[in-house]
Amino acid sequence: MSAYELWYWPGIPGRGEFVRLALEAGRIPYRDVALEPDAVAALQQELVTPRDHPPLAPPWLRAEGMTIAQTANILLFLGERHGLAPDELAGRLWVNQVQLTIMDMAAEAHNVHHPVSVALTYEEQAAEAASAAHAFRTDRIPKFLHWFERVLLHNQPWLAGARWSYADLSLWHLLEGLAFAFPQRFAGVARDCPRLIQLHARVAALPELADYLGSNRCQAFGDGLFRHYPELDAA
Amino acid sequence: MSAYELWYWPGIPGRGEFVRLALEAGRIPYRDVALEPDAVAALQQELVTPRDHPPLAPPWLRAEGMTIAQTANILLFLGERHGLAPDELAGRLWVNQVQLTIMDMAAEAHNVHHPVSVALTYEEQAAEAASAAHAFRTDRIPKFLHWFERVLLHNQPWLAGARWSYADLSLWHLLEGLAFAFPQRFAGVARDCPRLIQLHARVAALPELADYLGSNRCQAFGDGLFRHYPELDAA
Numbered sequence: 001m002s003a004y005e006l007w008y009w010p011g012i013p014g015r016g017e018f019v020r021l022a023l024e025a026g027r028i029p030y031r032d033v034a035l036e037p038d039a040v041a042a043l044q045q046e047l048v049t050p051r052d053h054p055p056l057a058p059p060w061l062r063a064e065g066m067t068i069a070q071t072a073n074i075l076l077f078l079g080e081r082h083g084l085a086p087d088e089l090a091g092r093l094w095v096n097q098v099q100l101t102i103m104d105m106a107a108e109a110h111n112v113h114h115p116v117s118v119a120l121t122y123e124e125q126a127a128e129a130a131s132a133a134h135a136f137r138t139d140r141i142p143k144f145l146h147w148f149e150r151v152l153l154h155n156q157p158w159l160a161g162a163r164w165s166y167a168d169l170s171l172w173h174l175l176e177g178l179a180f181a182f183p184q185r186f187a188g189v190a191r192d193c194p195r196l197i198q199l200h201a202r203v204a205a206l207p208e209l210a211d212y213l214g215s216n217r218c219q220a221f222g223d224g225l226f227r228h229y230p231e232l233d234a235a
Numbered sequence: 236m237s238a239y240e241l242w243y244w245p246g247i248p249g250r251g252e253f254v255r256l257a258l259e260a261g262r263i264p265y266r267d268v269a270l271e272p273d274a275v276a277a278l279q280q281e282l283v284t285p286r287d288h289p290p291l292a293p294p295w296l297r298a299e300g301m302t303i304a305q306t307a308n309i310l311l312f313l314g315e316r317h318g319l320a321p322d323e324l325a326g327r328l329w330v331n332q333v334q335l336t337i338m339d340m341a342a343e344a345h346n347v348h349h350p351v352s353v354a355l356t357y358e359e360q361a362a363e364a365a366s367a368a369h370a371f372r373t374d375r376i377p378k379f380l381h382w383f384e385r386v387l388l389h390n391q392p393w394l395a396g397a398r399w400s401y402a403d404l405s406l407w408h409l410l411e412g413l414a415f416a417f418p419q420r421f422a423g424v425a426r427d428c429p430r431l432i433q434l435h436a437r438v439a440a441l442p443e444l445a446d447y448l449g450s451n452r453c454q455a456f457g458d459g460l461f462r463h464y465p466e467l468d469a470a
Contacts, residue, residue, distance in 0.1 A: 052389045053329045056336050056382045066325050070335040072307075077328055090301050093312055094288045100305040101291050107342065115350045115363065117370030128350065128363045135352030147291045154287045 004030040005062035007046065007055075010039040012224030013173070015071045015106070016059040021169040022075055024212040026082045035217065072099045075166045085165045095160050098151070098167040102174050105144045109181060110225050112136045112232060122229065133232035137185045141178065145189050145196060152195035157202065164206065172203035177226030184235045239265040240297035242281065242290075245274040247459030248408070250306045250341070251294040256404040257310055259447040261317045270452065307334045310401045320400045330395050333386070333402040337409050340379045344416060345460050347371045347467060357464065368467035372420045376413065380424050380431060387430035392437065399441065407438035412461030419470045 006023065008016025016034065023030045033039050043058060055069030061077070068074050076096055079085030085095040115132040116125040148171065151159065158164045159171065175196065179186045190197055203209070212218055221227070241258065243251025251269065258265050268274050278293060290304030296312070303309050311331055314320030320330040350367040351360040383406065386394065393399045394406065410431065414421045425432055438444070447453055456462070 050389070053325075053332070054382070054385060054389075055332075056379070066328065068328050068332065070332045073328055073332045073335055076311075076331065077324075089312075090288075093301065093303050093308055096311065097288070097290075097303065097305045097308045100308055104342075107339075111346060111350075115346075116366040117374065119370060119374050125366070128366065131351040131360070131363065135354060139352065139354050144291070147289070150285075150289060154285070154289075 010034040149193040243294040245269040260443040384428040
């Protein structure tokens with residue numbers, strides 16, 4: 001019986017993956033509810049169960065009697081408790097700041113294929129998505145990636161210095177997601193971002209992640225936060 | 236000379252307001268750069284100034300030699316340093332979780348009038364905005380507000396119990412913004428949320444906020460995060 005439980009939808013990496021990577025690289029034992037047969041029903045039941053600190057949506061982590069929701073908040077807890085971020089104030093806030101910026105970009109990447117409503121399918125908003133994708137490719141991908149590159153000019157080899165933090169893991173996953181969803185555009189902008197590409201390679205090579213990334217628990221992107229619709233990509 | 240500096244765009248409350256309310260209610264002295272004549276030029280200059288921990292966008296807070304960006308991250312700092320959130324782990328994480336949920340809803344409220352691109356005007360994406368507004372009114376306003384109401388069923392009189400936290404102030408501002416932008420729809424959903432309306436009144440009556448709310452430093456919403464376009468509202 002693991003001390004921690006990660007609750008997230010099965011079948012996609014989604015926002016749960018940012019938490020999963022920290023648990024895996026931190027070698028923290030956890031029960032992964034998404035791997036269990038009745039995961040969807042269990043999540044739906046939990047979402048309506050009365051509790052003092054209810055989550056609005058997955059992911060949430062059960063830990064030490066707490067139900068902790070919001071991806072960046074879960075990571076803040078794991079960072080403090082398991083040394084996956086600096087201890088001192090400035091470093092801890094900096095890693096949280098970078099993580100929140102990663103989550104902002106992930107939300108924007110999702111808005112590209114669902115600009116009107118999460119309650120409609122992509123096909124029902126494909127015209128609006130085409131406009132949103134143009135803006136995301138033209139303005140937002142360069143804005144965010146150039147900012148990360150600038151950050152790595154002053155923070156080496158990792159985002160918070162000498163040791164990787166949960167934000168490095170999340171940034172790797174964000175880059176993986178962008179390269180999956182917008183392969184042509186990502187390749188173009190990545191040419192201007194050598195430090196970012198080095199960081200990406202450095203995370204992929206972490207011994208702490210080797211088992212997980214080589215396992216069948218590590219899921220394909222599919223129809224989650226990051227989606228590949230060829231018509232939404234361009235150089 | 237104040238110890239702290241709040242950097243945010245002038246002319247709108249925007250995301251800066253969530254920080255400003257915490258500084259004001261916490262009676263924390265600060266320099267408000269938005270009130271200074273050359274604020275825009277100063278912000279633009281700071282955004283390109285090389286530094287170890289650069290902000291991607293305002294707001295950011297200068298404090299104790301740090302440049303802290305991301306609204307919820309600034310509030311996390313202020314909460315810890317100035318007792319504007321519980322000290323103990325579970326309460327601190329809970330307040331951060333609620334704050335992140337507030338920021339999610341604020342971002343969605345912004346996406347309603349800018350569903351395609353922040354680089355285009357509202358008028359250039361008014362048709363897409365009409366579709367986004369329908370979904371926001373129908374699905375998202377009830378989803379978020381009913382969740383806050385459910386939270387207040389278990390957390391009284393404030394979100395984290397006996398004393399107000401920065402998340403109570405932010406929730407008040409979120410409700411003000413929704414009532415401004417979507418007056419008809421907000422009024423309808425608010426009828427199902429008596430605890431939320433009580434919390435709203437309780438924050439508005441805080442003696443710690445009286446000076447600020449009665450001053451001309453407290454700005455109208457205007458064309459910021461929350462915007463009132465009558466064609467985007469409906470009962």
